[in-house]
Each structure stands twice: as structure tokens, then as C-alpha cells.
Amino acid sequence: MPHISLPEHLPGITGLLEYRLDTALPIRELTQILLRGESTLTPGERELIATLVSARNETRFCTAAHTKAADLLLGDDETARAVKQDYETAPVSEKMKALLAIAAHAQRSGKDVTPEAVERAKRAGATDREIHDTVLITALFCLYNKYVDGLASVTPTDPVYYQRLGERIVQGYKRPPGGFPVPPKM
Structure with a gap:
């Protein structure tokens, strides 16, 4: 049961963002820029970062939502699962493994991102912007994870819910015009 009254x-996260539209707007805009804006990382790769961070933070809602979005964007349901299990052996590029290692370090503490981790990413072909965006996506999802868990937001258990949510996330992070309608009572 949520700690505050939510829709x-x-x-x-959807109910939390709807609760405070004024704070939701900049958060949604930043998320849209980082996960769907111009980047040399694919949207699927960026969703893998969000998935890894959410899984490491043990935030079930965000982990399920971004796993499904990554699955849909990557066209398989194994890569995100493998990344959560062990990104070093996951079927992703060496550059992506190095960026995921940076995300894992930053998820624990920003101070855990070492020069060696950054150098590994650069040797694997990561650009400064990709390294920057990896750390910022990590920080953003730590915020989301603490927001969802800190207010005890409802976490559905039905996989169908996450399939639909993943399909919506694939389209982007902007609020639908008019918001989210209340479903009719059955």
C-alpha cells in the first residue's frame, strides 16, 4: 500500500508522476532525452542500463518495466535477463559490457567509478558522451528507484501489465495528451 494517496x-512510477505534474515534467523530459534522444547508443542499449540499475537496486516495478522495454527494443527476451544475471558474460559488445560496469559502479556510489573503468570503456570504443550518459542514466534510475520504493508505489505482478507498459515505454517517456484515463468500472 502506498505511503501517500495515489491514483x-x-x-x-506513473502514479507518482501524475501526483506531481510540475515535478514530473522535467523528469520526463530528461528521461526522454537520455533514453530516446539522439545518441550513438541504441534505445535498447540505454534500456539495458536502466534495467541493470533497477535490478541492482532491487526495484521490482522498474526492473520489470525496463526489462520488457529492452526485450522489445532488442527483439529478444534473453539479453536483458543475461545482463541482470552477469553483464560480463551477457551477449553484448565489449563496449556495452564496459559501460554496464560503469553503471554498476555508479549505482553503488558515484565515487566507485574508477579511472580504470572509464579507461576500459574508452579502449572498447566508448565516447566521452556515452560514458557521461551512462552515468547520468544510472543516476536518473537511482532517483526513479528510490522514488518508487520510498513511497511504496504499487507493483503489479501480472506479466501482461508489463508487456503493455513495455510497449508504451518503447514509444517514449512523454505524458500522453490528457493524461491517463481511469478505466471504466467492471
Whole structure:
């Protein structure tokens, strides 16, 4: 049960963002820029970063949502699972493994990102912007994870819910015009 009164039909982060539209706007805009804006990392790769961070933070809602979005964007349901299990053996490029290592370090503490981790990423072909964006995506999802868990947002258990949410996330992070309608009572 959430710690505050939230729209019952909007579990997870969605209800929290609807609760405070003024704070939601810049958060959504930043998320849209980082995960769907111009980048040399694909949207699927950026969703893998969000997935890894959410899994390491043990935030079930965000982990399920971004795993499904990554699955849809990558066209398989094994890569995100493998990244969560052990990104070093996951079927991703060496550059992506190095960026995921940076994300893992930054998820624990920004001070855990070492010069060696950054050098590894650069040797694997990562640009300064990719390294920057990896750390910023990590920080953003730590914020989301603490937001969802700190207010005890509802976490659905139905995989169908996450399939639909993943499909919506694939389209981007902007609020639908008019918001999210309340479903009719059955």
C-alpha cells in the first residue's frame, strides 16, 4: 500500500508522476532525452542500463518495466535477463559490457567509478558522451528507484501489465495528451 494517496489505476512510477505534474515534467523530459534522444547508443542499449540499475537496486516495478522495454527494443527476451544475471558474460559488445560496469559502479556510489573503468570503456570504443550518459542514466534510475520504493508505489505482478507498459515505454517517456484515463468500472 502506498505511503501517500495515489491514483489507484496508475501503479509504479506513473502514479507518482501524475501526483506531481510540475515535478514530473522535467523528469520526463530528461528521461526522454537520455533514453530516446539522439545518441550513438541504441534505445535498447540505454534500456539495458536502466534495467541493470533497477535490478541492482532491487526495484521490482522498474526492473520489470525496463526489462520488457529492452526485450522489445532488442527483439529478444534473453539479453536483458543475461545482463541482470552477469553483464560480463551477457551477449553484448565489449563496449556495452564496459559501460554496464560503469553503471554498476555508479549505482553503488558515484565515487566507485574508477579511472580504470572509464579507461576500459574508452579502449572498447566508448565516447566521452556515452560514458557521461551512462552515468547520468544510472543516476536518473537511482532517483526513479528510490522514488518508487520510498513511497511504496504499487507493483503489479501480472506479466501482461508489463508487456503493455513495455510497449508504451518503447514509444517514449512523454505524458500522453490528457493524461491517463481511469478505466471504466467492471
